[in-house]
Amino acid sequence: xxxxxxxxxxxxxxxxxxxxxxxxxxxxxxxxxxxxxxxxxxxxxxxxxxxxxxx
Amino acid sequence: xxxxxxxxxxxxxxxxxxxxxxxxxxxxxxxxxxxxxxxxxxxxxxxxxxxxxxxxxxxxxxxxxxxxxxxxxxxxxxxxxxxxxxxxxxxxxxxxxxxxxxxxxxxxxxxxxxxxxxxxxxxxxxxxxxxxxxxxxxxxxxxxxxxxxxxxxxxxxxxxxxxxxxxxxxxxxxxxxxxxxxxxxxxxxxxxxxxxxxxxxxxxxxxxxxxxxxxxxxxxxxxxxxxxxxxxxxxxxxxxxxxxxxxxxxxxxxxxxxxxxxxxxxxxxxxxxxxxxx
Numbered sequence: 001x002x003x004x005x006x007x008x009x010x011x012x013x014x015x016x017x018x019x020x021x022x023x024x025x026x027x028x029x030x031x032x033x034x035x036x037x038x039x040x041x042x043x044x045x046x047x048x049x050x051x052x053x054x055x
Numbered sequence: 056x057x058x059x060x061x062x063x064x065x066x067x068x069x070x071x072x073x074x075x076x077x078x079x080x081x082x083x084x085x086x087x088x089x090x091x092x093x094x095x096x097x098x099x100x101x102x103x104x105x106x107x108x109x110x111x112x113x114x115x116x117x118x119x120x121x122x123x124x125x126x127x128x129x130x131x132x133x134x135x136x137x138x139x140x141x142x143x144x145x146x147x148x149x150x151x152x153x154x155x156x157x158x159x160x161x162x163x164x165x166x167x168x169x170x171x172x173x174x175x176x177x178x179x180x181x182x183x184x185x186x187x188x189x190x191x192x193x194x195x196x197x198x199x200x201x202x203x204x205x206x207x208x209x210x211x212x213x214x215x216x217x218x219x220x221x222x223x224x225x226x227x228x229x230x231x232x233x234x235x236x237x238x239x240x241x242x243x244x245x246x247x248x249x250x251x252x253x254x255x256x257x258x259x260x261x262x263x264x265x266x267x268x269x270x271x272x273x274x275x276x277x278x279x280x281x282x283x284x285x286x287x288x289x290x291x292x293x294x295x296x297x298x299x300x301x302x303x304x305x306x307x308x309x310x311x312x313x314x315x316x317x318x319x320x321x322x323x324x325x326x327x328x329x330x331x332x333x
């Protein structure tokens with residue numbers, strides 16, 4: 001599916017079976033996270049590694 | 056066919072591999088925890104849950120919710136809580152007689168200076184919670200110890216518990232071994248000339264043999280912490296043998312798969328299936 005980058009507005013190709021939490025690197029340099037709201041899939045800038053992340 | 060939940064927040068290579076492997080045995084329900092609500096005590100809709108959240112607090116909470124549904128959850132919330140806390144991990148390892156490096160806790164600037172001297176220079180100051188080699192500090196002398204302590208004092212209460220450990224004279228590498236149930240099927244060396252031998256910090260992964268000693272230490276460490284599926288970080292001391300640094304309850308394994316070819320996800324899925332059949 002084709003979505004829009006929330007930063008630069010350019011189109012971003014995302015696999016049809018994309019799942020929330022998937023990360024997509026975009027040509028404009030931003031990393032985007034797939035989010036789902038109801039049946040709708042969209043992209044938001046990835047917030048980055050948080051303090052309590054790890055193994 | 057039983058049902059498995061995959062509790063996750065960020066979908067990485069490991070989670071993709073697990074989803075695919077679980078599908079061989081289960082109806083799989085991926086649950087994106089950040090966008091979910093999890094009512095405590097609901098009826099179970101799955102036999103097994105695999106906890107894969109990289110957020111420590113999210114992992115404990117979502118594993119607890121799954122357990123409250125009566126779902127057999129791997130790892131358990133208590134195991135994740137202990138494994139994610141270096142002080143509690145150290146307590147569990149000591150109680151079980153698992154060998155660890157010399158470790159001293161301190162609670163003030165002067166305490167950290169004293170602790171570093173006690174374990175011997177160079178010492179390593181580690182955050183009690185934290186992973187991927189972040190915020191580790193190497194202390195070579197009293198002046199550095201004091202400076203690090205003063206900086207940590209400003210970071211908030213969690214950083215005013217100073218976990219100070221000797222820097223083991225490891226042979227340019229450490230070991231990451233995988234525990235899956237009662238088995239240690241695979242291990243890697245993490246090779247680096249840097250004192251931090253973490254692949255997240257650029258160390259090179261190479262296959263390592265699973266010796267009887269490594270298998271024994273890995274299983275004892277995981278049992279001590281209560282972890283069923285875990286990645287254990289181990290260093291080789293020239294005199295004392297294998298010493299355990301930490302147990303990881305949501306282990307990454309893409310580097311293990313890459314250099315050994317071992318199907319870690321398949322082994323975890325198979326283990327989960329064994330639990331579902333009980």
